Amino acid sequence: MAEIALREALRQTLREELQSDERVIIMGEDIGAYGxxxxxxxxxxxxxxxxxxxxxxxxxxxxxxxxxGAAMGGLRPVVELMTINFSxxxxxxxxxxxxxxxxxxxxxxxxPLVIRMASGGGAQLSAQHSHxxxxxxxxxxxLKVVVPSTPYDARGLLKTxxxxxxPVIFIEHTALYGLKGEVPEEEYSVPFGQxxxxxxxxxxxxxxYSGSVHQAARAxxxxxxxxxxxxxxxxxxxxxxxxxxxxxxxxxxxxVIVVEDDWRFGGFAAEIAALIQEKAFDYLDAPVARVCGADxxxxxxxxxxxxxxxxxDEIVRVALAMV
Amino acid sequence: xxxxxxxxxxxxxxxxxxxxxxxxxxFEEKSAEMYARGRIAGxxxxxxxxxxxxxxxxxxxxxxxxxxxxxxxxxxxxxRGLEPGAIMAxxxxxxxxxxxxxxxxxxxxxxxxxxxGGYAIVGGHLPLxxxxxxxxxxxxxxxxxxxxFGDGAVNQGExxxxxxxxxxxxxxxxxxxxxxxxGMGTNVRRVSAEPDIWKRACAYNIPxxxxxxxxxxAVRDLVRxxxxxxxxxxxAYFIEAVTYRFRGHSMADPELYRTKEEVxxxxxxxxxxxxxxxxxxxxxxxxxxxxxxxxxxxxIVEDAAAFAEQSPHPDVxxxxxxVYKE
Ligand SMILES: Cc1ncc(C[n+]2csc(CCOP(=O)(O)OP(=O)(O)O)c2C)c(N)n1
Numbered sequence: 001m002a003e004i005a006l007r008e009a010l011r012q013t014l015r016e017e018l019q020s021d022e023r024v025i026i027m028g029e030d031i032g033a034y035g036x037x038x039x040x041x042x043x044x045x046x047x048x049x050x051x052x053x054x055x056x057x058x059x060x061x062x063x064x065x066x067x068x069g070a071a072m073g074g075l076r077p078v079v080e081l082m083t084i085n086f087s088x089x090x091x092x093x094x095x096x097x098x099x100x101x102x103x104x105x106x107x108x109x110x111x112p113l114v115i116r117m118a119s120g121g122g123a124q125l126s127a128q129h130s131h132x133x134x135x136x137x138x139x140x141x142x143l144k145v146v147v148p149s150t151p152y153d154a155r156g157l158l159k160t161x162x163x164x165x166x167p168v169i170f171i172e173h174t175a176l177y178g179l180k181g182e183v184p185e186e187e188y189s190v191p192f193g194q195x196x197x198x199x200x201x202x203x204x205x206x207x208x209y210s211g212s213v214h215q216a217a218r219a220x221x222x223x224x225x226x227x228x229x230x231x232x233x234x235x236x237x238x239x240x241x242x243x244x245x246x247x248x249x250x251x252x253x254x255x256v257i258v259v260e261d262d263w264r265f266g267g268f269a270a271e272i273a274a275l276i277q278e279k280a281f282d283y284l285d286a287p288v289a290r291v292c293g294a295d296x297x298x299x300x301x302x303x304x305x306x307x308x309x310x311x312x313d314e315i316v317r318v319a320l321a322m323v
Numbered sequence: 324x325x326x327x328x329x330x331x332x333x334x335x336x337x338x339x340x341x342x343x344x345x346x347x348x349x350f351e352e353k354s355a356e357m358y359a360r361g362r363i364a365g366x367x368x369x370x371x372x373x374x375x376x377x378x379x380x381x382x383x384x385x386x387x388x389x390x391x392x393x394x395x396x397x398x399x400x401x402x403r404g405l406e407p408g409a410i411m412a413x414x415x416x417x418x419x420x421x422x423x424x425x426x427x428x429x430x431x432x433x434x435x436x437x438x439x440g441g442y443a444i445v446g447g448h449l450p451l452x453x454x455x456x457x458x459x460x461x462x463x464x465x466x467x468x469x470x471x472f473g474d475g476a477v478n479q480g481e482x483x484x485x486x487x488x489x490x491x492x493x494x495x496x497x498x499x500x501x502x503x504x505x506g507m508g509t510n511v512r513r514v515s516a517e518p519d520i521w522k523r524a525c526a527y528n529i530p531x532x533x534x535x536x537x538x539x540x541a542v543r544d545l546v547r548x549x550x551x552x553x554x555x556x557x558x559a560y561f562i563e564a565v566t567y568r569f570r571g572h573s574m575a576d577p578e579l580y581r582t583k584e585e586v587x588x589x590x591x592x593x594x595x596x597x598x599x600x601x602x603x604x605x606x607x608x609x610x611x612x613x614x615x616x617x618x619x620x621x622x623i624v625e626d627a628a629a630f631a632e633q634s635p636h637p638d639v640x641x642x643x644x645x646v647y648k649e
Pocket of ligand 1 (some may be wrong): 446472572
């Protein structure tokens with residue numbers, strides 16, 4: 001196994017799929033000559049040509065819609081959006097067309113489309129470049145929402161996404177592109193809807209996805225020093241959601257913290273809390289806690305930005321207050 | 324001998340165009356009746372008055388070319404050969420409907436006939452037409468995409484993004500704007516900086532023309548030209564068909580925004596009456612044949628309504644079917 005960065009893990013899968021399946025095409029702004037805003041597609045246009053790796057105009061809505069149409073017409077498109085914030089311009093296509101076509105056509109038209117987008121704060125890119133909207137997409141029936149946190153997951157989940165028959169929102173945390181990890185060289189896939197016990201523990205469960213898995217894991221190390229044995233759950237996909245894994249861990253530890261970068265109010269963490277109280281209420285020793293992004297547009301100044309995002313310290317504090 | 328045979332074939336084709344327009348007209352009248360009787364709910368947008376556009380355009384494409392449309396889609400669906408009974412059943416919300424009762428009037432689909440749907444977000448289906456065009460081009464299928472939309476769509480961002488995309492990628496898409504002069508109750512002149520809609524395509528270097536949308540042969544011939552252009556890998560083509568809807572925007576429209584005189588004036592240019600007269604002048608049609616066609620159509624539409632009426636409602640246990648494909 002080789003140690004590679006998450007962006008390379010993604011590129012490996014894209015490359016494999018471009019090689020093995022003529023129908024696979026990639027479309028996005030500056031993914032060709034420029035190499036992609038985050039370097040994921042670097043070299044692919046040179047290797048596969050401008051038709052299969054297409055630079056697009058800055059037209060998020062039309063490009064995503066074109067991806068949907070191309071999928072309807074027999075291609076296997078991957079659309080890259082520079083950041084998740086720009087996916088708002090394509091909301092109409094994603095929500096009104098991609099997610100609903102299979103249903104409203106009575107099962108005639110499915111949309112095998114992967115929409116990749118970078119997300120997350122921490123790089124002082126301020127209010128219009130730092131969202132985590134995973135939970136917004138997870139709200140929508142008809143979509144699948146993938147939130148990898150390691151190079152291994154990124155490569156394996158993207159493989160699954162490219163074989164799925166439905167529209168997949170594939171969210172890549174900007175802070176993780178350079179993260180290195182062990183990744184097999186041979187092909188493999190990671191199934192949707194199967195969370196991973198990232199770190200086993202008995203006293204408290206910390207649930208995270210994407211970037212927050214790593215925060216949770218670091219917090220767990222600190223907690224271990226204080227004699228608290230935390231279990232960290234890496235969700236991998238929000239839709240489908242591995243409810244069983246969540247409930248199993250909640251029953252085991254009786255204490256759950258959900259961590260996410262997204263805004264707290266009405267967020268995905270609240271959904272998890274609701275599921276736990278529906279299915280494991282009698283096992284709980286404390287109310288389910290949430291460590292989320294602050295309910296503000298992302299500020300630019302470093303101290304403010306840091307304060308607006310979940311932190312390890314906060315996770316530790318909340319955990320200690322629970323046990 | 325050959326010429327006689329060609330003439331006969333041409334006559335059959337022409338009569339078929341008339342038959343299709345008559346079928347649409349009668350089907351829509353029946354739909355209105357069924358709406359009034361509470362059999363059809365939701366929005367119901369009738370195609371009455373615009374028949375020549377859907378029929379003429381559809382006659383100009385191949386059976387394996389793609390068609391994409393908006394919510395005013397019954398006419399094009401019928402012209403495409405979707406079963407009248409299955410369309411009516413969809414309007415009734417029955418399981419036997421073309422979209423199994425999931426779509427309703429605004430979302431007719433029949434993939435087996437490459438009728439890729441009616442869409443109800445104004446302008447939202449134009450990007451899909453581009454994508455289908457991209458698939459045709461990249462998979463070298465030799466097919467093209469015919470995309471219908473209204474004059475209301477041309478002020479949407481997705482319209483402009485799509486035309487640009489179709490042009491830079493030379494996509495085989497024929498954009499067909501049915502300019503019926505109104506977007507709901509708003510006259511096109513009040514909301515369009517350039518009310519000659521075809522001119523907008525010039526900004527994207529897409530060849531564009533206007534056609535009399537009440538003349539089925541003119542529509543067919545121009546769409547043929549556009550289709551040849553697109554199929555010949557010369558890229559997109561833009562057509563503005565000037566037409567008029569004789570009925571309200573939907574069944575809920577009190578029509579406060581236009582005068583009876585205006586509607587009357589357009590009704591005098593009825594595409595069906597006009598084409599019938601032309602065929603009679605050419606000796607291709609007489610009163611007897613016309614009446615025979617009328618009664619055949621009456622039967623088809625009655626059968627469609629009866630089929631819809633007798634079809635079962637979807638079982639509530641199927642509510643969650645078709646959210647995801649396995
Ligand atoms: C994005 C969007 N905005 C508004 C509406 C509401 N609406 C439905 S039809 C319509 C008028 C569209 O007119 P046009 O495109 O000219 O088509 P026509 O109804 O004349 O066939 C409007 C405003 C909608 N469906 N979608």
